[in-house]
Amino acid sequence: LATAALTAAALTVLLTGCEGVQSALDPAGHQAGRIAGLWWLFLGVLTVIYLLVLAGLLIAAIRPRRRGRLHQGPAFAKEPPIERRLTRGLTAWAVGTGVIILTLTGLSYAVDRDVLGLTGRAELEIEVTAKQWWWQVKYNDPVPSRSFETANEIRLPVGVPVRVVLKSQDVIHSFWVPNLHGKTDLIPGRVNETTLTADREGRFRGQCAEFCGFQHANMALDVLAMPRDRFDAWRAAQLSSAPAPGDALQEQGRQVFLSSACVMCHTIHGTSAASRVGPDLTHVAGRLSLAAGTLPYNKGNLAGWIADPQRIKPGTRMPVTGLSPDQLQGVVAYLDSLK
Numbered sequence: 001l002a003t004a005a006l007t008a009a010a011l012t013v014l015l016t017g018c019e020g021v022q023s024a025l026d027p028a029g030h031q032a033g034r035i036a037g038l039w040w041l042f043l044g045v046l047t048v049i050y051l052l053v054l055a056g057l058l059i060a061a062i063r064p065r066r067r068g069r070l071h072q073g074p075a076f077a078k079e080p081p082i083e084r085r086l087t088r089g090l091t092a093w094a095v096g097t098g099v100i101i102l103t104l105t106g107l108s109y110a111v112d113r114d115v116l117g118l119t120g121r122a123e124l125e126i127e128v129t130a131k132q133w134w135w136q137v138k139y140n141d142p143v144p145s146r147s148f149e150t151a152n153e154i155r156l157p158v159g160v161p162v163r164v165v166l167k168s169q170d171v172i173h174s175f176w177v178p179n180l181h182g183k184t185d186l187i188p189g190r191v192n193e194t195t196l197t198a199d200r201e202g203r204f205r206g207q208c209a210e211f212c213g214f215q216h217a218n219m220a221l222d223v224l225a226m227p228r229d230r231f232d233a234w235r236a237a238q239l240s241s242a243p244a245p246g247d248a249l250q251e252q253g254r255q256v257f258l259s260s261a262c263v264m265c266h267t268i269h270g271t272s273a274a275s276r277v278g279p280d281l282t283h284v285a286g287r288l289s290l291a292a293g294t295l296p297y298n299k300g301n302l303a304g305w306i307a308d309p310q311r312i313k314p315g316t317r318m319p320v321t322g323l324s325p326d327q328l329q330g331v332v333a334y335l336d337s338l339k
């Protein structure tokens with residue numbers, strides 16, 4: 001009874017963790033669905049086995065002992081019935097164990113083959129490059145003017161298979177959006193691929209799943225699955241250059257940005273800033289997070305981040321820029337206008 005209660009409690013704890021923006025057990029796509037299905041099957045089969053073993057142990061513990069009956073009669077003259085029963089039981093147990101393990105292995109292999117099968121008809125290709133500690137996201141199009149770049153978030157249309165090309169610039173990282181798919185490593189000097197197909201709208205959290213240095217934990221990304229028309233509108237907006245400053249403060253900020261260290265690392269299309277070291281900031285104000293999921297995007301967090309990135313994310317490649325309060329105010333106003 002105690003065992004059953006404990007198992008029930010453990011299951012309850014497990015189940016409460018199933019839903020959410022970063023859960024492999026709340027699948028929002030074909031691949032994640034197959035993985036979750038396999039997970040539940042394993043849990044079911046292994047729970048039954050666990051309970052059977054516990055029941056066997058319990059029976060063995062409370063049954064009156066029959067010591068001494070094993071070797072009654074002329075020693076080993078002929079196999080006593082109890083030994084024959086034991087042998088048969090053990091054989092059945094071993095065969096059963098083998099069949100179960102082989103079946104689960106086979107199913108696991110089949111699911112693996114299925115979810116890793118790359119769709120030849122992916123109509124959208126996204127190139128994700130992992131960098132310590134953020135995600136560069138490029139939407140590649142055969143027409144160069146229809147390609148663009150963003151950071152730390154992937155937007156995709158619901159129901160469309162998206163090929164994700166995975167690269168790393170420095171060390172090994174791992175791309176993991178549990179609601180959509182299993183993990184795929186990003187390895188320097190190598191190109192990996194995965195496919196995401198979201199079957200419902202939503203915001204899903206991805207996380208680097210391979211220890212990659214000091215700020216590994218703060219290397220997250222968002223995946224937004226949206227209807228086709230909203231995705232197309234977003235894509236069209238991303239393709240445009242940065243809007244012109246709307247007022248004097250933004251204009252002052254733009255000038256500070258373009259004459260300071262900011263341009264050593266960042267790109268803003270439509271200006272002279274064109275460096276590829278850090279995230280492309282052309283539409284930074286439309287993003288959900290700053291510093292790869294470290295902070296939600298808002299003006300205050302943006303100011304705090306620029307003022308002292310090393311305090312918020314120690315070790316980040318973003319240096320302390322040493323802007324004066326006035327300059328900072330202008331830069332924040334300008335960047336916050338880049339929707």
Ligand code: CUA
Pocket residue numbers: 130133172173174208209210211212213215216217219
């Ligand atoms: Cu990148 Cu861990």
